[in-house]
Amino acid sequence: MPELPEVEVISQGLKPHLVGRRVEAITYNGKNLRSPVPIDLMRTQLTGKQIVKVERRAKYLLVHFDLETVLIIHLGMTGNLGIFPIGSTTARHDHLCWRLDNNLELRYNDTRRFGAIHLLQLPENASLEETFFHKTGPEPLSENCSAQYLHTKATGRKQPIKTFLMNTEVIAGIGNIYANESLFKAGINPCRPAGKLSRKEWRTLLDNIRSTLNWAIECGGSTISDFINASGEKGYFQANFKVYGKTGLPCGNCLTPIKKIQLSGRASFYCPQCQKK
DNA sequence: CAAGTTACCTGACGGC
């Protein structure tokens, strides 16, 4: 579920429910996530504190409190966040719950528990970018991620372009679905060595990454259920997949069957005709 | 150093 567009949609959906609220209590079922859940720290540092800002960076959701305190949530493969009335029925795999001062609570659900929760207390004069995100590449939708930057970064790399696009240290937030879909739109073969793309091809690829991500955000990403208001409507971008999961089906452009291969251990889909180069 | 593999975890699905 959660690549950049899904986290963006979740962030936008949560914002009106969270900003300005105070956390009253936190519950945790004790199950391990990918890294230890800082439950004691959260209870001492967040209880009674007000949420001042909610935003997304890469595939992370950032919940800012006053006093330089930031709750950082990563959804892994199956994580989800939702707003529910206090006391309403909980779901299987609800692991954490932050009770708010408006009779609602934020719940973290994660079947496979590949997600992670961090609590960061920024030292003065330090930014999130300099600390938690110091190894994280630029946002594909931001201006500091240019075709020039990517072209330079890829110099000498023999790694397949698709794997390169999924490297968070190079560019942040592109997962398996959007790497596949963006390469199809750009007409570039996922196996091409990253260092062999021309400046012009990088320009085309970046344009297509951006249009794919923006389109997915407009579509509401993939399905996100259980929000209590209209902002939680299900996403429908999966209806627009051109290659992801389409093995053997005819390409929408040329009818050639979509091929599935493994690249760096990840399923990769492409049209052998439209993505020859 | 770059690039590939494994581990983390649950559940859905297909074959037998």
Place this chain on the structure above:
DNA sequence: TGCCGTCAGGTAACTT
């Protein structure tokens, strides 16, 4: 019906 292998939107720690 059930058992088993395979696969799944991510990432970090390994190995090669």
